[in-house]
Amino acid sequence: MHEHLESIYHDLKLKYPYQKEYLQSVLEFFESINNVLLEDPKIIESNVIRNIVEPDRIITFKVPWVDDKGKNRFNTGYRVQFNQALGPYKGGIRFTPNVNESVLKFLGFEQTFKNSLTGLPLGGGKGGSDFNPKNKSDAELLRFCQSFMIELHRHLGPTLDVPAGDIGVSQKAIGYMFGMYKRLTHAHHGSFTGKGTNYGGSLGRTEATGYGIIYMTLAALDKYFNTDLKNITIIISGSGNVALHTAYKAKQMGANVVAMSSIDGVIYHPQGIDVALLEHIKEHNQLIEVYLERYPNAVFSKDTKKIWEIPCEIALPCATENELELEDVKKLVKNGLKMLVEGANMPTTLDATHYLLEHNILFIPGKAANAGGVSVSGLEMQQNALHTSWTFETVDNKLKEIMTKLFNSIYETAKSYDKPFDLVSGANILSFKRIYQAMLDQGL
Numbered sequence: 479m480h481e482h483l484e485s486i487y488h489d490l491k492l493k494y495p496y497q498k499e500y501l502q503s504v505l506e507f508f509e510s511i512n513n514v515l516l517e518d519p520k521i522i523e524s525n526v527i528r529n530i531v532e533p534d535r536i537i538t539f540k541v542p543w544v545d546d547k548g549k550n551r552f553n554t555g556y557r558v559q560f561n562q563a564l565g566p567y568k569g570g571i572r573f574t575p576n577v578n579e580s581v582l583k584f585l586g587f588e589q590t591f592k593n594s595l596t597g598l599p600l601g602g603g604k605g606g607s608d609f610n611p612k613n614k615s616d617a618e619l620l621r622f623c624q625s626f627m628i629e630l631h632r633h634l635g636p637t638l639d640v641p642a643g644d645i646g647v648s649q650k651a652i653g654y655m656f657g658m659y660k661r662l663t664h665a666h667h668g669s670f671t672g673k674g675t676n677y678g679g680s681l682g683r684t685e686a687t688g689y690g691i692i693y694m695t696l697a698a699l700d701k702y703f704n705t706d707l708k709n710i711t712i713i714i715s716g717s718g719n720v721a722l723h724t725a726y727k728a729k730q731m732g733a734n735v736v737a738m739s740s741i742d743g744v745i746y747h748p749q750g751i752d753v754a755l756l757e758h759i760k761e762h763n764q765l766i767e768v769y770l771e772r773y774p775n776a777v778f779s780k781d782t783k784k785i786w787e788i789p790c791e792i793a794l795p796c797a798t799e800n801e802l803e804l805e806d807v808k809k810l811v812k813n814g815l816k817m818l819v820e821g822a823n824m825p826t827t828l829d830a831t832h833y834l835l836e837h838n839i840l841f842i843p844g845k846a847a848n849a850g851g852v853s854v855s856g857l858e859m860q861q862n863a864l865h866t867s868w869t870f871e872t873v874d875n876k877l878k879e880i881m882t883k884l885f886n887s888i889y890e891t892a893k894s895y896d897k898p899f900d901l902v903s904g905a906n907i908l909s910f911k912r913i914y915q916a917m918l919d920q921g922l
């Protein structure tokens with residue numbers, strides 16, 4: 479690594495010794511941009527890297543709420559407004575018990591680069607709380623969301639910061655947050671995306687991340703292997719919104735999705751997962767094991783890691799960060815993996831990514847592959863600004879166009895640096911250049 483990057487990374491480690499997710503995402507980025515530093519002396523002179531790796535601001539606040547038993551409860555809320563060079567801060571809100579400043583800084587950093595890859599005028603941010611929505615009543619969720627918004631609303635706005643959902647934040651929660659935002663600001667405008675389609679949301683937003691993953695996979699299969707998804711064996715980790723819509727689209731394109739998972743285990747069904755059944759199980763908050771009642775020949779394992787032992791040609795990790803470790807990818811490669819597309823944000827650890835690249839497995843990083851969600855969020859903002867709504871087909875066609883263009887642009891970038899198979903570098907270099915130039919033009 480270039481000494482300029484070494485020195486910044488060293489300082490970040492001293493400043494934020496416990497922020498491992500954040501440091502990991504910065505390191506992944508640094509590993510890609512050595513050559514860019516060598517070709518443009520202004521990057522070091524302007525000290526832009528030190529600037530770009532730190533968020534513009536982090537808003538942290540207490541969220542008091544009352545549970546159904548009348549007991550006072552407290553969580554911590556955050557919004558990391560990472561970078562505004564290309565447009566208003568944009569990125570989801572996550573409610574999971576492991577949310578902390580490090581996780582949100584990593585997600586905000588990734589989002590900034592992801593959003594720039596979409597080609598839409600979007601900056602990057604992320605927010606959330608360590609609130610666990612599991613087993614909460616509707617009334618508890620409503621009280622929590624309202625309290626969360628009492629603090630957060632003053633930092634949001636359609637030209638300032640536009641949140642959406644992320645893990646643990648359903649459309650219901652978005653509705654509750656948007657409803658409170660509206661009461662507090664006296665405005666019904668596009669300050670949230672992922673809204674219900676009956677009050678300003680975009681058709682196709684629910685499907686967007688999953689469909690986008692498959693559009694990008696198809697573009698890559700075509701470019702590198704001159705083939706498509708017909709009869710390709712796929713495994714997909716997770717069974718949330720992203721995983722389910724990835725699975726639906728993959729099946730529609732002729733792939734055989736043989737395994738999916740959730741935090742309570744893995745289902746392996748060589749004849750092909752019944753995605754509608756899995757969605758039904760999830761909607762009813764049942765354990766994934768219930769799948770066997772309909773398909774007794776499918777195999778269930780409590781150990782979520784078992785999914786990586788299932789032979790497949792394409793793996794689509796769509797659950798959460800760092801779910802795929804070195805030992806897991808070794809098994810996948812041994813069993814014939816050809817391609818790995820990150821559906822979640824940074825689901826692959828750094829050493830696992832290195833292993834895949836060294837073994838010539840085509841790897842598409844999440845900041846490119848899962849950009850379909852935020853892309854349709856961008857389209858939702860456009861529709862809100864125009865006071866209109868487009869048909870599902872219009873949105874879906876625009877999504878397809880954005881994902882295909884995105885793939886081509888990171889491929890061309892990788893190729894121009896003599897690394898046609900290194901799409902991590904392609905994505906990092908291209909997004910960095912776009913943000914850097916905008917920051918420079920605006921006096922940083």
Ligand code: GLU
Pocket residue numbers: 568569570571589640641642643644645671823848849851852853855
């Ligand atoms: N949470 C999603 C992501 O990680 C979507 C963000 C958005 O639509 O603003 O990209």
